[in-house]
Amino acid sequence: MNQRIYSRIIGTGGYLPEKVVTNFDLEKIVETSDAWIRERTGIEERRIAADDQTTCDLAEKASIEALKMAAINSQELDLIIVATTTPDKTFPSTACLLQTRLGNRCAPAFDIQAVCTGFVYALSVADQFIQTGMAKKVLVVGAETLSRITNWEDRNTCVLFGDGAGAVILEASTKPGILSTHIHADGQYEELLHVPSGVSKRPLTDDIAERTMSMKGNEVFKVAVNTLSSIASETLEANGMVKEDLDWLVPHQANMRIIMATAKKLKLRDDQTVITVNKHANTSSASVPMALNEAIRDGRIQRGQTLLLEAFGGGFTWGSALIKY
Ligand code: UT7
Numbered sequence: 315m316n317q318r319i320y321s322r323i324i325g326t327g328g329y330l331p332e333k334v335v336t337n338f339d340l341e342k343i344v345e346t347s348d349a350w351i352r353e354r355t356g357i358e359e360r361r362i363a364a365d366d367q368t369t370c371d372l373a374e375k376a377s378i379e380a381l382k383m384a385a386i387n388s389q390e391l392d393l394i395i396v397a398t399t400t401p402d403k404t405f406p407s408t409a410c411l412l413q414t415r416l417g418n419r420c421a422p423a424f425d426i427q428a429v430c431t432g433f434v435y436a437l438s439v440a441d442q443f444i445q446t447g448m449a450k451k452v453l454v455v456g457a458e459t460l461s462r463i464t465n466w467e468d469r470n471t472c473v474l475f476g477d478g479a480g481a482v483i484l485e486a487s488t489k490p491g492i493l494s495t496h497i498h499a500d501g502q503y504e505e506l507l508h509v510p511s512g513v514s515k516r517p518l519t520d521d522i523a524e525r526t527m528s529m530k531g532n533e534v535f536k537v538a539v540n541t542l543s544s545i546a547s548e549t550l551e552a553n554g555m556v557k558e559d560l561d562w563l564v565p566h567q568a569n570m571r572i573i574m575a576t577a578k579k580l581k582l583r584d585d586q587t588v589i590t591v592n593k594h595a596n597t598s599s600a601s602v603p604m605a606l607n608e609a610i611r612d613g614r615i616q617r618g619q620t621l622l623l624e625a626f627g628g629g630f631t632w633g634s635a636l637i638k639y
Pocket of ligand 1: 628
């Protein structure tokens with residue numbers, strides 16, 4: 315029988331823009347308070363890209379860190395995938411722009427758009443390429459400048475989001491790595507969380523509400539909590555595992571209350587859940603890889619441990635990955 319090929323994480327990286335915007339800063343521009351934001355979301359501050367910084371700039375910095383940790387050079391990559399909802403250009407893809415920046419010349423490169431679930435989708439696609447032998451070393455990035463599609467006059471959304479990038483290098487290996495990925499979508503929820511206009515929708519509009527994120531937060535919240543709990547069960551069952559087999563939850567960082575509800579269902583202690591939402595806010599596709607990178611670099615996540623990554627976002631889309639690190 316052929317030996318199974320796994321996707322093993324050999325490097326991670328992350329990048330946050332320098333500019334910090336605190337809840338107190340936001341109190342000055344919309345009717346809100348630090349107390350409300352902390353209590354309802356767990357967010358204390360977020361990072362915002364400089365005017366001349368793009369998603370690709372953030373992705374490049376995170377990718378360089380990941381390449382360094384993996385101790386490989388960019389020419390060795392044979393696939394580059396960027397998950398983003400905020401690309402630099404309509405085309406070429408941010409992945410193509412990133413490929414040139416990194417000095418890679420012929421690896422296939424493409425973007426994936428699944429909003430907050432984008433990184434998990436990208437990881438799932440990369441894992442299929444590795445398992446089928448189509449790729450051996452893959453760069454998977456989640457990068458966003460959500461501040462560009464934020465309505466800074468809408469308190470329902472502007473307090474929730476931030477900018478950043480996270481990157482992972484996967485390598486084909488006979489040692490365990492990604493055990494399984496699970497991705498889903500249900501487009502009927504389109505209008506609960508969306509940016510109403512895009513490049514093909516006419517008439518073109520200058521209306522800020524059409525060009526920025528709109529969310530029915532409490533309705534999204536309810537579906538997110540239920541869906542994340544069911545995808546955690548689906549993932550464990552698919553691998554013949556139980557809750558107690560998990561060492562870490564590396565969740566999408568949208569809201570501390572959503573994260574804690576998932577952790578509680580999984581009977582995980584607080585110190586088994588990676589939290590960055592307090593400092594990063596919701597960075598959409600960048601949130602899971604940045605959280606993973608932090609916990610690997612500070613030594614919390616150790617080789618041999620079992621990690622559950624999960625995310626939920628616009629679409630709705632949702633997904634998970636079970637990983638032996
Ligand atoms: O990453 C993609 C997935 N996204 C998510 O998972 C986000 C899911 N949703 C959430 O995280 C939460 O629903 C929010 C944090 C967005 C909102 O929290 P909530 O506890 O669901 O509050 P709510 O939307 O039910 O609003 C409660 C009140 C409302 O006032 P009234 O109608 O009760 O008078 C809002 O107008 O809070 C008000 N409110 C605010 N007050 C102060 C809404 N935003 C703010 C704000 N500051 N920034």
